[in-house]
Amino acid sequence: MKIETLFPEAVIRQDRDLSLVQDYLELLLDEQYVYLPKASLSKREQLLLGLSSKSLLGEPQMVDAWQTYFLQKQGRIPQSFECVQMVYIEHRQPLSQELKEFFTSLLVNLEALVDLSPTRTLLLLNQETFFDVETLVQDILPTIESDFGMKLTVFFGNSWTKLKGDELRIYFDNENSLFSEFIHYKSDENLISFSQAILWGLAHRSNLSAIKSKILQDINESKDIRDIIVTMWEEHGNLVQTAQKLFIHRNSLQYKLDKFASLSGLNLKKLDDLAFCYLLILTD
Incomplete structure (x- = not known):
């Protein structure tokens, strides 16, 4: 049975359409991208189809859309959150697929893992139900570095709520720049809290206007x-x-x-x- 028969409201594209990823659930079927409007799906259907989508498109979802949103400053926010936290990881060489999969399995609220550069990765966390990622990473970071043979520097951004328009992108710009400045002057740090970095930024007159x-x-x-x-x-x-x-x-x-x-x-x-x-x- 064709997908159009089951879901007559589906939108089908030969190429990926990033303009649809906010309001539609994305599937890859028979080398075509199928977009199902979330408003027409029950929560159970969204869950089951979402799991299938992640396995077909790669875990986690919408990486390309987030790169476009954060780095190219284009498009609408791919996904809305009641509360979201950005965690930034600096590494001397690109993260292996194995390590990315480890973070995906470790962080139950991870919505996207975005490559900002060959040496920096962004973890986008849904904090609508609070998950203490800072304590968890602090406890296991030495083990991660030992097992994967890679030194990591982790900056925990703030948890942002009541976001409007492109505010998340603006806070990303402030946090990402602050992280870069901080590790330039204090390269020996490997775990950096938001308040630690923000106080340092105030003292050094960093651009924190949005925050x-x-x-x-x-x-x-x-x-x-x-x-x-x-x-x-x-x-x-x-x-x-x-x-x-x-x-x-x-x-x-x-x-x-x-x-x-x-x-x-x-x-x-x-x-x-x-x-x-x-x-x-x-x-x-």
């Missing part, structure tokens, strides 16, 4: 967070003293911190994250 604007917006949109940041800094991060000074319950303070972390990707109980937000407020 600073987004975090300031998150601060301004979060009730009481501006006062909480200033008070926590004055109280050296002590939550009990902060709650007392602001006349709120400790549980209420914790709730506001958790809500801000979900929105901004920043944990104000970490000194580097708190310092970054405090400096943003001072210079606002």
